[in-house]
Amino acid sequence: ETGVTQSPTHLIKTRGQQVTLRCSSQSGHNTVSWYQQALGQGPQFIFQYYREEENGRGNFPPRFSGLQFPNYSSELNVNALELDDSALYLCAVYPASGDQETQYFGPGTRLLVL
Amino acid sequence: SQKIEQNSEALNIQEGKTATLTCNYTNYSPAYLQWYRQDPGRGPVFLLLIRENEKEKRKERLKVTFDTTLKQSLFHITASQPADSATYLCALESNTGKLIFGQGTTLQVKP
Numbered sequence: 099e100t101g102v103t104q105s106p107t108h109l110i111k112t113r114g115q116q117v118t119l120r121c122s123s124q125s126g127h128n129t130v131s132w133y134q135q136a137l138g139q140g141p142q143f144i145f146q147y148y149r150e151e152e153n154g155r156g157n158f159p160p161r162f163s164g165l166q167f168p169n170y171s172s173e174l175n176v177n178a179l180e181l182d183d184s185a186l187y188l189c190a191v192y193p194a195s196g197d198q199e200t201q202y203f204g205p206g207t208r209l210l211v212l
Numbered sequence: 213s214q215k216i217e218q219n220s221e222a223l224n225i226q227e228g229k230t231a232t233l234t235c236n237y238t239n240y241s242p243a244y245l246q247w248y249r250q251d252p253g254r255g256p257v258f259l260l261l262i263r264e265n266e267k268e269k270r271k272e273r274l275k276v277t278f279d280t281t282l283k284q285s286l287f288h289i290t291a292s293q294p295a296d297s298a299t300y301l302c303a304l305e306s307n308t309g310k311l312i313f314g315q316g317t318t319l320q321v322k323p
Contacts (some may be wrong), residue, residue: 131310140313140316204255205253207257
């Protein structure tokens with residue numbers, strides 16, 4: 099059990115719509131990363147938040163945005179959805195103390211864009 | 213650009229045998245490399261981390277090697293069991309400090 103939860107588990111949207119995905123973790127997880135994983139591929143880094151500020155971004159357009167809240171929850175927002183956005187979206191956190199090189203992943207949200 | 217390659221073909225082995233998965237990388241010298249297990253529809257689960265100054269690391273039936281000259285890591289599962297069937301991902305730290313993942317290798321252990 100990683101202590102990381104994501105909601106919803108599955109989601110179906112149509113092209114052009116907007117979506118918000120959520121991630122919650124135990125207290126003390128100051129750093130959260132979001133990944134996109136297409137079928138048959140490894141996770142691709144979208145961005146990372148540290149203490150509510152964006153702290154690094156991968157090769158994703160600005161229509162992918164995020165937020166991190168003081169209660170350690172986080173959101174990933176995607177605007178103007180495209181068919182290629184269909185994927186498993188994962189959030190991952192680093193432990194509050196100790197090993198800062200190991201991430202703990204949530205179960206993911208499966209997004210289907212029609 | 214930095215690139216990680218894993219065996220794209222699924223690996224099928226018989227129960228009790230040793231499974232060996234390969235991870236090759238280019239254009240970077242990572243400080244460490246990680247291996248994760250991922251079951252269908254689930255998030256990756258961390259297994260092992262090996263640093264650039266470590267040649268080998270073990271955890272129960274798992275063994276990871278790291279050859280910085282060859283730019284390659286090998287992941288071994290000894291005495292494999294059907295429960296070991298999953299996709300295994302390697303990941304390295306990029307020059308921006310963020311993880312880059314390979315595409316994963318699917319392992320199928322047959323009883």
